[in-house]
Amino acid sequence: xxxxxxxxxxxxxxxxxxxxxxxxxxxxxxxxxxxxxxxxxxxxxxxxxxxxxxxxxxxxxxxxxxxxxxxxxxxxxxxxxxxxxxxxxxxxxxxxxxxxxxxxxxxxxxxxxxxxxxxxxxxxxxxxxxxxxxxxxxxxxxxxxxxxxxxxxxxxxxxxxxxxxxxxxxxxxxxxxxxxxxxxxxxxxxxxxxxxxxxxxxxxxxxxxxxxxxxxxxxxxxxxxxxxxxxxxxxxxxxxxxxxxxxxxxxxxxxx
Numbered sequence: 001x002x003x004x005x006x007x008x009x010x011x012x013x014x015x016x017x018x019x020x021x022x023x024x025x026x027x028x029x030x031x032x033x034x035x036x037x038x039x040x041x042x043x044x045x046x047x048x049x050x051x052x053x054x055x056x057x058x059x060x061x062x063x064x065x066x067x068x069x070x071x072x073x074x075x076x077x078x079x080x081x082x083x084x085x086x087x088x089x090x091x092x093x094x095x096x097x098x099x100x101x102x103x104x105x106x107x108x109x110x111x112x113x114x115x116x117x118x119x120x121x122x123x124x125x126x127x128x129x130x131x132x133x134x135x136x137x138x139x140x141x142x143x144x145x146x147x148x149x150x151x152x153x154x155x156x157x158x159x160x161x162x163x164x165x166x167x168x169x170x171x172x173x174x175x176x177x178x179x180x181x182x183x184x185x186x187x188x189x190x191x192x193x194x195x196x197x198x199x200x201x202x203x204x205x206x207x208x209x210x211x212x213x214x215x216x217x218x219x220x221x222x223x224x225x226x227x228x229x230x231x232x233x234x235x236x237x238x239x240x241x242x243x244x245x246x247x248x249x250x251x252x253x254x255x256x
Contacts, residue, residue: 001061003028006074008054008114010094014039019049021068022098023057024114029107030098033059033066045071052077052090052118075115079122085246086121089128092239093117093135099233100143112205113138126209129222134208136225137200145170145232149198152177165189165197167227185231187224193217197224 007025014020019038024030037043048055048071055071080090093114101110117135120126126134140146147170151158154177162175168184172194179186189197196213203210213221230236 003061004056004058007057008111009049009051010098012049012051021049024097024101024107024111026108026111027106029102029105031066031104033068035068048073052080054115077118077122085128088239088243088246089132090118090121092237092243095237095239096135096139100139109142120209129218133221133225134200136229137197138208140229140232141201146201147228149201159191163189163194165224167231170228185227190217190220193220196221
């Protein structure tokens with residue numbers, strides 16, 4: 001059966017002259033597909049099946065096996081390969097979508113989020129830290145792990161000067177309602193950071209990137225988003241370790 005869909009390569013590995021790809025498609029979610037001869041220098045799929053390539057794919061499906069017949073490139077995100085920091089963050093983001101996006105079912109909103117995150121990273125319109133936090137929290141929300149940020153889990157208070165976020169349960173607790181040892185890690189959330197978190201979770205997609213958090217607030221937002229995601233998925237991607245190793249070394253613009 002012949003199928004077609006827009007999609008972006010989120011993982012790829014080589015086997016001899018071929019590539020085995022994971023593609024996040026608009027119509028079929030994450031699929032694993034073979035690109036025959038894609039490693040050959042003059043192969044027809046060589047330039048369209050690299051990591052981050054966004055294409056209109058023509059695919060032959062035989063039972064649960066997918067083979068790419070052709071791919072019309074729409075965006076390569078080549079600029080992400082010019083800075084190792086951007087490349088490492090894009091790789092981590094792609095890994096998250098490979099893990100959390102639905103398999104073999106419609107995934108238009110997931111594809112939209114991924115494309116917007118990569119575009120913001122490519123153009124530098126938002127900082128890497130902000131893009132990362134937005135991606136982590138919004139993706140977790142879409143995948144069924146939405147935190148409850150409406151109010152304190154005990155008394156329902158909307159705001160408190162010492163509102164805490166429970167990483168294990170994704171709930172808020174105010175200073176008057178104590179957390180128990182079983183609740184695990186708690187991070188105290190400044191009101192500006194809490195407002196940003198609510199914006200990421202509840203806003204219309206068109207407004208997703210339209211907020212600013214700076215300085216220590218951005219650090220806290222990044223900590224909460226990352227720790228909550230890792231706690232829920234119960235694994236730590238190697239691409240995250242590599243990205244964070246670059247943060248400590250301060251490598252920002254090494255060509256690759």
